[in-house]
Amino acid sequence: MVHKEGEHPVVAESLVRRFGKITAVAGIDLRIGAGEIFGFLGPNGAGKSTTVRMLTTLLVPSEGRAEVAGHDVVTEAAAVRRAIGVALQDAAIDPLMTGRELIKLQATLHGIARSQWKSKSDELLELVGLAAAADRRVGTYSGGMKRRLDLALALVHAPQVLFLDEPTTGLDPNSRQAIWDEVRALNDAGTTVFLTTQYMEEADRLAGRIAIIDDGAIVAEGTPAVLKSQVGDPTLQVTLREGQDVVEAERVLLEFGEPVEVPAGYCAVRLKGGAGGVTGVVRALDEAGLGFDGFELHNPTLDDVFHRATGRRLEGTEPAEPEPEEVEASR
Amino acid sequence: MSMVASHYLALSRRSIVNTIRQPISIVPALTFPLMFLALNSAALAESINLPGFPRVDSFLQFMVATTIMQGALFGSIAAGADMARDIEGGFFDRLIATPVARTAILVGRVAGAFTLSFAQAWIFFGAATIFGLEVEGGLLGMFGVALIAGSLGAGFGSVSMSFALKTGSSEAVQGSFPALFIFLFLSSAFFPRELMTGWFQDVATMNPLSHLIESARHLVIGGWDTGEWLTGLGIAAIIFALGILVSGRALAGRLAESA
Numbered sequence: 209m210v211h212k213e214g215e216h217p218v219v220a221e222s223l224v225r226r227f228g229k230i231t232a233v234a235g236i237d238l239r240i241g242a243g244e245i246f247g248f249l250g251p252n253g254a255g256k257s258t259t260v261r262m263l264t265t266l267l268v269p270s271e272g273r274a275e276v277a278g279h280d281v282v283t284e285a286a287a288v289r290r291a292i293g294v295a296l297q298d299a300a301i302d303p304l305m306t307g308r309e310l311i312k313l314q315a316t317l318h319g320i321a322r323s324q325w326k327s328k329s330d331e332l333l334e335l336v337g338l339a340a341a342a343d344r345r346v347g348t349y350s351g352g353m354k355r356r357l358d359l360a361l362a363l364v365h366a367p368q369v370l371f372l373d374e375p376t377t378g379l380d381p382n383s384r385q386a387i388w389d390e391v392r393a394l395n396d397a398g399t400t401v402f403l404t405t406q407y408m409e410e411a412d413r414l415a416g417r418i419a420i421i422d423d424g425a426i427v428a429e430g431t432p433a434v435l436k437s438q439v440g441d442p443t444l445q446v447t448l449r450e451g452q453d454v455v456e457a458e459r460v461l462l463e464f465g466e467p468v469e470v471p472a473g474y475c476a477v478r479l480k481g482g483a484g485g486v487t488g489v490v491r492a493l494d495e496a497g498l499g500f501d502g503f504e505l506h507n508p509t510l511d512d513v514f515h516r517a518t519g520r521r522l523e524g525t526e527p528a529e530p531e532p533e534e535v536e537a538s539r
Numbered sequence: 540m541s542m543v544a545s546h547y548l549a550l551s552r553r554s555i556v557n558t559i560r561q562p563i564s565i566v567p568a569l570t571f572p573l574m575f576l577a578l579n580s581a582a583l584a585e586s587i588n589l590p591g592f593p594r595v596d597s598f599l600q601f602m603v604a605t606t607i608m609q610g611a612l613f614g615s616i617a618a619g620a621d622m623a624r625d626i627e628g629g630f631f632d633r634l635i636a637t638p639v640a641r642t643a644i645l646v647g648r649v650a651g652a653f654t655l656s657f658a659q660a661w662i663f664f665g666a667a668t669i670f671g672l673e674v675e676g677g678l679l680g681m682f683g684v685a686l687i688a689g690s691l692g693a694g695f696g697s698v699s700m701s702f703a704l705k706t707g708s709s710e711a712v713q714g715s716f717p718a719l720f721i722f723l724f725l726s727s728a729f730f731p732r733e734l735m736t737g738w739f740q741d742v743a744t745m746n747p748l749s750h751l752i753e754s755a756r757h758l759v760i761g762g763w764d765t766g767e768w769l770t771g772l773g774i775a776a777i778i779f780a781l782g783i784l785v786s787g788r789a790l791a792g793r794l795a796e797s798a
Contacts, residue, residue, distance in 0.1 A: 264636050266797045285797070286638055294636040300629025304560045305553065316549040317637040319542045345560070361633075 215242040217369045217400045218263060222272035225258050232258040234424035235272065240402060240417075245395050247415025248404040249510065251522055255424040256404040257297060260373045263402070264294045277368045290318070293362030293370045295355075297377065303347030307338050307357050310346065311364060318365035325364075332360040336390060352383025359390060369400045376410060388414055408510040408522060420514055427517035432510060439508035439516050442483055443468050445476040449499035457500075460492050479505075543640040550639075550647025555654050557621060564620075568613035569659060573666060576606040579729060580670070591733045595760045596673060603667045603674075604755040605728040607684055608748070610663060611656035611692035612719045616712065618652040618692075619699025623709035626793075635797055645786055648700055649693045656692025660685035672759075680758035683768040687755050690775035695719070697782025704789035728752050747774050 218240035225233040233255040240246045250256050261267040263276055265285040274281045277291035301310060308329055315325035333342045336356040346354060355375060362370055372391065376384040391414060395401050405411050411418050412432050419429040428435055445468075448457055454475060458467060461477040464485050468476040479485040483505055493500060514522040558565060580599040587595050595601045625631040634644060664674070664681050674680050702712045725742050727735070727749040735743055743749045754771030757764055 266632055266636055268796060289636060289638045292636075294633070296629060296632055296636075298629055300633045302553070302557070302625075302628075302630055304557050309553075309556075313549050313553060314637065316545050317634070317639045319545075319638065 216240060217242050217277050218246070218275075218402055220259075220263065220272065220274040223259065223262060223269050223274055224271035225255075225262055225267060226270045231424055233262070233269075236419075236421070236424075236426050238274075238419065238426075240400065242400055243395070243398055244417060245391065245401040245403060245415045247411035247418040248402065248421060249406070249408065249411040249415075249418055249514075249522070250404075250421035251406055254421045256406075256421055257373055258424075259421070260294075260296070260371055260402070260404055264292060264371050265289055290365070291368045293365070293367030295358040295362045295370075295372050295375060297373045301346045301354055301357060301361070304345060306343050306345055307333060307349075307360075308342040310357065310361060314361045314364045320365060328364065332363060335363075335393075336360045337386065350383075352379050352386065355379060355383065355387055356390070359387065363394070367399065369402060370394065372401065372403045374404055374406065377406070384410075406522070408514075412510055418510070420510070420517060422514070422518045422520075428513055435510065435513045436508040439512045441465060441479045441481070442508065443476055443506040444479050444486060444489060444503060445470055445474055445506065446489070446493070446503045447474055447501045449501050452498050452500070456496060457493065457498050460496050460498065461489065463492065464489050483507075543643065546640045546643035547646045547650070550643045551650035551654075554618075554621065554647045554651025558617065558651055558655055564617055565614060565655065565659075568610050568617070568655075569662065571613060572606040572609040572663065575609065576602055576663075576667065586730075589734060591731070593731055593733075593756075593760060597671065599667055599670060599672055600760055601731075601756065602729070603663065603672055604684060604752055604759050605723075606667070607660045607663045607688045608691055608752050608755065609723060609728070610659040611688040612695055612723060613716075614655045614659055615652050615692045615695035615699050616716055616719070617655065618648045618696030619701075619703040619712035619715070620709045621651070622648055622700045623703035623707060623712045626703065626707040627709060635794065641790065641794060642787075645697070645700065645783070645790060649697055649783070652696025653689040653693040656696075657685050657689035659692075660688040674759050675761055676758040676763040680763050683758050683763070683771075684755045687751065687768070687771040687775050690772060690779055691751065694775055694779035694782040697779065697786040701782070701786040701789040704786060704793050707793075722746070722748060726752060747778070750774055 216239050218238060220236055220238040222235045222237060223233055224231065224235050236259060248256050248259065258267065262269050263274055263281060265281050265288050268282055276288045279287040279291065281288050305313070311329040311332060312325055315328060320328065330339070333339045336359055338353060338357055338360065341349065341353060346357065349357065359375070375391070376387050379387065388410070391401055391403070403414060415432065417429070417431055418435060419426045421427070446457065446461070448454060457475045461467065461475055465477045465480040468478055470476040477489070486505060511522045514520070576599065579602050580597065583598050586592060587598055587601065593601065664672070676683065699712055699715065702715055703709070726746040727743050732740060732743050732749060751771050751774040754767045757767040
């Protein structure tokens with residue numbers, strides 16, 4: 209797939225979605241370049257799925273506008289649908305049909321000629337490693353197999369933009385790795401990927417650029433490396449030998465940067481000037497006669513980026529995103 | 540084939556295949572009417588000798604058209620329940636995220652409901668034939684009754700789908716089952732209108748289902764009659780048109796949230 213320079217297959221401007229009095233998405237701006245894997249990272253309830261539903265024409269924005277593949281998501285919804293592939297959360301696949309039948313159905317709905325879908329389905333089933341299970345009913349598939357089929361279904365019409373809403377949630381590490389490999393391969397072939405995830409590692413490893421969303425608003429955006437570098441220096445955590453003077457150790461570490469709060473028995477410092485300061489710390493502790501059993505150097509993570517932007521940690525925050533139906537029912 | 544026609548065909552096929560692959564879901568629609576047929580044919584066998592009762596060979600012959608329409612009514616719930624399951628499971632969203640012709644979402648299920656009721660009619664005829672049923676209208680009469688049943692199933696299937704589209708809940712759809720029972724019991728399904736009295740006769744006369752069943756029954760007990768057949772089919776067509784109207788509105792309501 210050849211992309212024109214400066215092409216932006218996904219653009220959102222001041223996108224808002226309200227459900228009654230609840231604002232699920234509070235005015236987000238996005239500009240995603242052709243051929244990117246864009247990671248949309250945030251905890252449950254942050255507004256990720258609502259954003260995806262607006263961009264994939266499943267939900268009308270309350271305010272703002274968005275264009276996908278050059279078409280307005282409201283006024284040119286049909287054109288958007290022809291250009292996108294969508295794999296929503298909880299692979300919604302008819303358990304009574306076989307993988308091959310579902311690919312055929314999806315191909316028909318996208319207007320792909322009967323003469324083409326046969327070879328296309330073989331090719332896709334091969335791509336996602338489901339050739340052997342193609343004629344089994346989906347109800348007999350594992351969670352990972354369903355996700356892979358979901359991905360294949362989203363690719364039937366060679367979409368310009370692929371939306372993956374939490375594609376690996378609930379999967380075991382092997383299945384997750386398989387999905388990641390497939391997403392990378394698709395992106396290498398030129399597909400623009402919009403990926404939502406609540407897993408930092410997924411965003412970090414797959415996405416070229418990330419937006420972190422919290423409470424319906426984007427709180428940070430950039431490449432993972434830049435975002436992490438904005439958090440600052442790495443943290444050095446020292447495990448003191450039993451009976452050592454913790455106060456004295458903390459005083460020594462202060463010379464190398466800001467103190468960081470850690471559990472008793474440890475002391476830590478945010479190293480000014482990066483990892484190069486480790487040798488200085490070791491020497492200073494030695495000169496002060498302070499023994500230690502070990503130390504760990506932590507580079508900033510996307511969780512630190514999230515923490516810096518919101519004051520909370522990304523993983524373990526579990527307020528559920530109000531699903532449209534639930535919210536509507538409570539109105 | 541046009542793209543819209545191919546969507547109709549693909550979703551109709553899916554609906555029919557789904558029904559075939561979960562036969563357990565249609566067991567109630569087959570067994571309850573058959574049970575009623577067996578019980579009533581035994582218990583009310585002598586009632587055919589009552590003055591004013593239509594001339595029939597047996598109560599079985601009188602009752603079989605009711606059994607077929609009862610099967611169509613019960614089977615129509617499946618169309619709504621399947622639609623609700625598509626909504627609950629997210630398949631509905633998957634569909635509307637594609638360029639699918641929106642009407643195909645309804646047409647697919649309607650075709651499924653028609654096919655189910657049409658096929659059930661032949662199963663009921665087959666079962667009743669084993670117990671001595673003779674259809675005066677012959678094969679053409681049976682085909683005519685099956686067509687009325689198919690249209691009735693499609694009509695009530697559409698109504699059932701409107702519940703599904705409004706509520707998105709298969710439980711709510713199943714909850715409409717008693718209403719169908721009442722509709723059927725307040726008709727001449729189980730006894731001739733001529734032998735009813737008072738308000739019950741009035742209600743049964745106003746109930747369109749009475750006239751539909753009587754038309755179908757005529758094809759079984761009286762022989763082929765194009766006028767009767769068209770009456771039955773016409774009533775089924777009106778129910779179908781109303782069903783499509785309400786389910787179409789419900790679909791539009793659900794799609795209004797999407798672009």
